[in-house]
Amino acid sequence: xxxxxxxxxxxxxxxxxxxxxxxxxxxxxxxxxxxxxxxxxxxxxxxxxxxxxxxxxxxxxxxxxxxxxxxxxxxxxxxxxxxxxxxxxxxxxxxxxxxxxxxxxxxxxxxxxxxxxxxxxxxxxxxxxxxxxxxxxxxxxxxxxxxxxxxxxxxxxxxxxxxxxxxxxxxxxxxxxxxxxxxxxxxxxxxxxxxxxxxxxxxxxxxxxxxxxxxxxxxxxxxxxxxxxxxxxxxxxxxxxxxxxxxxxxxxxxxxxxxxxxxxxxxxxxxxxxxxxxxxxxxxxxxxxxxxxxxxxxxxxxxxxxxxxxxxxxxxxxxxxxxxxxxxxxxxxxxxxxxxxxxxxxxxxxxxxxxxxxxxxxxxxxxxxxxxxxxxxxxxxxxxxxxxxxxxxxxxxxxxxxxxxxxxxxxxxxxxxxxxxxx
Numbered sequence: 368x369x370x371x372x373x374x375x376x377x378x379x380x381x382x383x384x385x386x387x388x389x390x391x392x393x394x395x396x397x398x399x400x401x402x403x404x405x406x407x408x409x410x411x412x413x414x415x416x417x418x419x420x421x422x423x424x425x426x427x428x429x430x431x432x433x434x435x436x437x438x439x440x441x442x443x444x445x446x447x448x449x450x451x452x453x454x455x456x457x458x459x460x461x462x463x464x465x466x467x468x469x470x471x472x473x474x475x476x477x478x479x480x481x482x483x484x485x486x487x488x489x490x491x492x493x494x495x496x497x498x499x500x501x502x503x504x505x506x507x508x509x510x511x512x513x514x515x516x517x518x519x520x521x522x523x524x525x526x527x528x529x530x531x532x533x534x535x536x537x538x539x540x541x542x543x544x545x546x547x548x549x550x551x552x553x554x555x556x557x558x559x560x561x562x563x564x565x566x567x568x569x570x571x572x573x574x575x576x577x578x579x580x581x582x583x584x585x586x587x588x589x590x591x592x593x594x595x596x597x598x599x600x601x602x603x604x605x606x607x608x609x610x611x612x613x614x615x616x617x618x619x620x621x622x623x624x625x626x627x628x629x630x631x632x633x634x635x636x637x638x639x640x641x642x643x644x645x646x647x648x649x650x651x652x653x654x655x656x657x658x659x660x661x662x663x664x665x666x667x668x669x670x671x672x673x674x675x676x677x678x679x680x681x682x683x684x685x686x687x688x689x690x691x692x693x694x695x696x697x698x699x700x701x702x703x704x705x706x707x708x709x710x711x712x713x714x715x716x717x718x719x720x721x722x723x724x725x726x727x728x729x730x731x732x733x734x735x736x737x738x739x740x741x742x743x744x745x746x747x748x749x750x751x752x753x754x755x756x757x758x759x760x761x762x763x764x765x766x767x768x769x770x771x772x773x774x775x776x777x778x779x780x781x782x783x784x785x786x787x788x789x790x
Contacts, residue, residue, distance in 0.1 A: 382521070383522070386518070387411055387518070390517065390518070391411045396466060396467060396514065397411060397418050397467065397468070398466060399415065399422070399464070400463075400464055400465075401465065403434065403463075405423065417495060417496060417499050418499075421496075422465055424446070425448065426444070427446075428442055434461070439519075441453055441454060441455050441519060441527070441532055443515075445471075449470060450468035450469070450470065450503070451467055451471060451511060452468055453465075453467060454466070455519065457522070464522070468503060469506040470506070471505070471506070471507055471511075512527075512529060512532075571741070571744040576622075577622070577625040578740060580629060580667055581628050582675070583629060583669075583670075583673070583674070583676070585672045585691070586692045608650075608651075608656070611650075611653040612656055618660060618663075619647070619663050620640065622664060623636050625667075629671040631670050631674060635670075636667070643659070643663045643666075646659060678721065680717060683717060683718050683721040685707065686726065686729075689706065690733055694734060695756060698730050735767065739772065742783070743780070749765065749776045752776070764776075
C-alpha cells in the first residue's frame with residue numbers, strides 16, 4: 368500500500384509498505400488511506416468499500432479536526448457498533464491513514480445484527496456487513512494500541528506517547544488538582560486530566576480470571592490473554608515499567624485471595640505471593656513483568672487444582688478438565704465416554720463416587736457459574752448468554768439457571784446490581 372506523507376524516499380515507502388503488509392497479514396487489521404475530502408485513495412482490506420462505510424458511518428471527527436492535529440497526534444475512537452479505530456493525520460500530504468476496525472471482545476452475529484438495526488440500514492446492507500463480521504479481528508485495546516505504536520513509529524520514526532492520543536473523550540488540559548474529591552472522580556468529564564480512562568471496560572475478564580483461580584481451572588488463559596477489552600487505568604504517570612509492576616502486583620494480590628478461597632492454605636498462598644512480588648520488583652523490562660504474570664497465574668491455578676482434585680482418580684480429573692475446555696460447547700456424556708474409551712455407566716458411577724455429583728449436574732453447575740459472571744459483569748442479553756454456553760434453547764437455560772441459582776437470570780441480574788449489593 369503506497370503511503371503519502373512528507374516527501375519520502377522510495378526505500379522508505381517500501382519499508383512502510385512492508386510494515387503495513389506484515390501487520391495486516393498477521394492481525395487482519397485493515398489500513399485505509401483517505402485524502403482531505405475523505406475520498407478513499409488506497410486500502411489493505413478484503414472489504415475496503417465496506418470498511419470505508421463503517422468508518423464514515425460513525426466517525427466523530429471532521430476533516431478540520433484531523434487537519435488541526437498538532438505534532439502528528441493520532442486519533443482514536445470506539446463507535447456505537449463497538450468497532451475501534453486509530454487515525455493518523457498525514458499533514459504534509461493533506462491525507463490521513465485509518466487503522467482498523469477491530470472488536471475489543473468477541474461478538475455474536477445476533478448481537479451485531481441488533482446493533483446494525485439501530486443504524487437504520489437496509490436488509491441488503493446488513494447482510495453484507497454480517498458477511499464481513501468474520502473478518503473483523505478481535506484485539507484488546509492495549510494490544511491494539513501497541514500495533515498502533517508500530518504504525519506510528521513507521522510513519523514518524525518516533526515512539527508513540529499514549530498521552531498524546533486524541534479520543535472522543537479528550538478533555539481540556541488542566542493542571543492536576545492538589546485535592547481530588549470522589550465527586551470529581553465520578554464526573555467522567557474530568558477523567559482525562561487525571562489520566563483516568565472514562566471506562567475501565569467490563570469486569571468480565573477480572574471476574575472470570577478469579578473464578579478460574581478459585582476453581583483451579585488449568586485450561587483457561589490468564590487475565591492478560593483474555594479479549595475483554597478492559598482499559599487499564601494509569602497507576603504510574605510517565606513510567607511504563609512502574610505501571611506494569613503496579614498492575615501485576617495488584618493482580619497477584621487478587622489471585623492470592625482467590626486461591627485461598629479455592630482451598631489453598633493461606634500461609635502457603637501469601638508466602639508464594641510475597642515471593643512473586645519480590646520477583647516482579649527485580650524485573651528490568653515490561654516484557655519481563657508480563658511474562659512473569661502468566662507464570663504467577665498458572666502457578667496459583669495449578670496449586671488450587673491439585674488441592675481440589677487430589678482425591679480424584681485420573682479419569683475423574685480428565686472429565687473435569689474436559690468440561691473446562693469445552694464449556695462453550697454442547698457436552699455430552701457419550702462424547703466423554705468415547706474420548707476415554709469407557710462406557711457411560713462406569714464413568715457416571717466413578718464420577719459420583721469421587722465428587723458426590725453426577726456428570727450432567729456438574730456440567731450444568733459449571734455453565735451456570737459462568738452465566739452468573741456474564742450477568743453480573745456484562746450487558747449481554749439472556750438469549751446471547753444461552754447461545755454462548757451452548758444451551759439448546761433460552762427457555763431450557765432459564766429453567767436450569769433457576770434450578771441451580773434459585774432465581775431467574777433477569778432476577779439474578781437485578782439482585783447483583785441492586786444498590787445494597789453495590790455499596
